[in-house]
Amino acid sequence: MKVFWSNAGFRLKVGIFALVFFLVLGYIVPLFPHVDPIIYNTYPKNLKPNAVNWLGTTALGQDIFWLLVESLRNSILIGLIVATIGTTVGIFIGLLSGFLGGFWDRALMVLTDTFVVIPSLPILILMTSLMKGQAGILLLALTLGLFAWAWPARQVRSMALTLKERDFIQTAWFSGEGAIQTIFTEILPFVWTWALSNFMNAVLVAIASESSLAVLGLSPANLPTLGNMIQWARERNAILLKQWNWIGPPVILTILLFIGLFLLITGYNDYQTRKRGR
Amino acid sequence: MKAWKYIGLRLITWALVIWIGVTFVFIIPRLFPSNPVENMISRITAMSGTMDAIQVEALRRQLRVQFGLDGSLWEQYTTYIKNGLFGFNFGPSLMNYPTPVGEIIGRYLPYTLFLSVTSVIIAWTIGNFIGLLAGFRKNKRSSKILEGIAITIYPIPYFILALVLQIVFGFLLGWFPMTANILTTAKDRGVFFASLLRNSVLPALSLLLVGTGWWIISMKSLSSSIAEEDFVQYARYRGLSERRIGASYVLRNSIISQVTALALSLGGVFNGSLITEIVFNYPGVGKLIQQAILSSDYNMILGTITISIIAIATATLVADLIYPFIDPRIRYS
Numbered sequence: 001m002k003v004f005w006s007n008a009g010f011r012l013k014v015g016i017f018a019l020v021f022f023l024v025l026g027y028i029v030p031l032f033p034h035v036d037p038i039i040y041n042t043y044p045k046n047l048k049p050n051a052v053n054w055l056g057t058t059a060l061g062q063d064i065f066w067l068l069v070e071s072l073r074n075s076i077l078i079g080l081i082v083a084t085i086g087t088t089v090g091i092f093i094g095l096l097s098g099f100l101g102g103f104w105d106r107a108l109m110v111l112t113d114t115f116v117v118i119p120s121l122p123i124l125i126l127m128t129s130l131m132k133g134q135a136g137i138l139l140l141a142l143t144l145g146l147f148a149w150a151w152p153a154r155q156v157r158s159m160a161l162t163l164k165e166r167d168f169i170q171t172a173w174f175s176g177e178g179a180i181q182t183i184f185t186e187i188l189p190f191v192w193t194w195a196l197s198n199f200m201n202a203v204l205v206a207i208a209s210e211s212s213l214a215v216l217g218l219s220p221a222n223l224p225t226l227g228n229m230i231q232w233a234r235e236r237n238a239i240l241l242k243q244w245n246w247i248g249p250p251v252i253l254t255i256l257l258f259i260g261l262f263l264l265i266t267g268y269n270d271y272q273t274r275k276r277g278r
Numbered sequence: 279m280k281a282w283k284y285i286g287l288r289l290i291t292w293a294l295v296i297w298i299g300v301t302f303v304f305i306i307p308r309l310f311p312s313n314p315v316e317n318m319i320s321r322i323t324a325m326s327g328t329m330d331a332i333q334v335e336a337l338r339r340q341l342r343v344q345f346g347l348d349g350s351l352w353e354q355y356t357t358y359i360k361n362g363l364f365g366f367n368f369g370p371s372l373m374n375y376p377t378p379v380g381e382i383i384g385r386y387l388p389y390t391l392f393l394s395v396t397s398v399i400i401a402w403t404i405g406n407f408i409g410l411l412a413g414f415r416k417n418k419r420s421s422k423i424l425e426g427i428a429i430t431i432y433p434i435p436y437f438i439l440a441l442v443l444q445i446v447f448g449f450l451l452g453w454f455p456m457t458a459n460i461l462t463t464a465k466d467r468g469v470f471f472a473s474l475l476r477n478s479v480l481p482a483l484s485l486l487l488v489g490t491g492w493w494i495i496s497m498k499s500l501s502s503s504i505a506e507e508d509f510v511q512y513a514r515y516r517g518l519s520e521r522r523i524g525a526s527y528v529l530r531n532s533i534i535s536q537v538t539a540l541a542l543s544l545g546g547v548f549n550g551s552l553i554t555e556i557v558f559n560y561p562g563v564g565k566l567i568q569q570a571i572l573s574s575d576y577n578m579i580l581g582t583i584t585i586s587i588i589a590i591a592t593a594t595l596v597a598d599l600i601y602p603f604i605d606p607r608i609r610y611s
Contacts, residue, residue, distance in 0.1 A: 121549035122583040208435035262433035
């Protein structure tokens, strides 16, 4: 641990700090007793920040601090589900394609390339507009996951193609290890480091897509997410009425979340490169 | 001969992407229980008060034809492919009845293309230039500062960046309009272009900042690794000027993969453009999609999305076909 910390670059340190901060704010803080921030008129409307409502209240009488915390939690949850789907399916398809070769490789790659190139947002809009905001968090995450596997699959395939030719894989083959076992014991450790940074990137992409859908009013209707929270504030003219304590916190938190996690990804990648270099 | 094989393969991929995408667009609405015909009928009956059963039945039949929901699934599919894909005919728009969907999209599409194409070109040029400088001279202080700025701006989602620009430059400073109001009907060409430019600054800027950030980051890492190659070192020993080494050794070797990356980034830029248009109320395809969703204009939703897929796939194809012309080590693989 000590060695890791002394080797970690500035970016990685900031990134880890950001990750811990957001996880605590999103998953530990909600454990404290609090009002349900979705219910209207729990407090007087449009309060400025005060001792009870740390960030004030919305035009609907909701507590902004707790709304922010719940939004952060749901946004991260969506990101995690989508990233899990995307990374798992991506690794599976990529390995399959790379190791099977021939017809299956070509067929899978045509499908993958299609999903890489296809503009995802219009199709997501189509799907969510048919759900009419009725979808729950899981259905939304599954829909977003549909477009999260293609890029990882492509990357893993090219990794698999180079790994296949290495000596130790050949040794494993000839010593009678089965295909599945070879993949698990010999290949996955190599894919692992890559998968971790891809996973974090996928979390960010998913949160961004959700916020895009929220602008269109297509994110699940009563689900507090960072995108929805900003959109609700916009709909009630929080900008024109200069209610910065309402629209400001989710905007700033989203920006910090994205910069923090991005630093974590690039910092982690730098760390891995340097570790290999030693 | 190999060149034809390359072009042929790209054309096949292009056709496949469009076909799979369009088939997706056809299947998805039919998987959901929500029925546009019944939705429309309940809206019409709610508006007109009472309607007898015969009228409703006639309306139902008429709407089924207009929505392309008439006949078996296979017939619907072939009609959709024939009319939509090859004729750009998606039936009448419901919010602007009976103007055809294709005609309305034709009015909005140029704005989206103007916005995204200009910002992509500017972002790619500036970003690669800065990235080259930052990667080639990576120990300079200015390089580190530029990369720091890029890393801070790039990860921010389009929606948030557009919103911040709107609040700061539109609302607080009042330099540019908060929401676009382009004088599309102005007789005077000059007046029209002036309003177009003034209203496009903020939407374009939000696309530009994210894009530039990405090209700086990727070009920096490419060019800094190329700058360490032996042939660059050799060029230094030969006494070539740094400027010459940067332009003809590092740039030419790194720019090629940036063209491929450009092709792959177009879909993302289009997504960003849709969102930016909605934030700024800019009269492009994104705005049109939003209106179509709000008024449940089924034909319009299908039309805009189909055309988006075709447009993106074609733009990617064009960028892919340019690629071999700039790569002297042509391989067509």
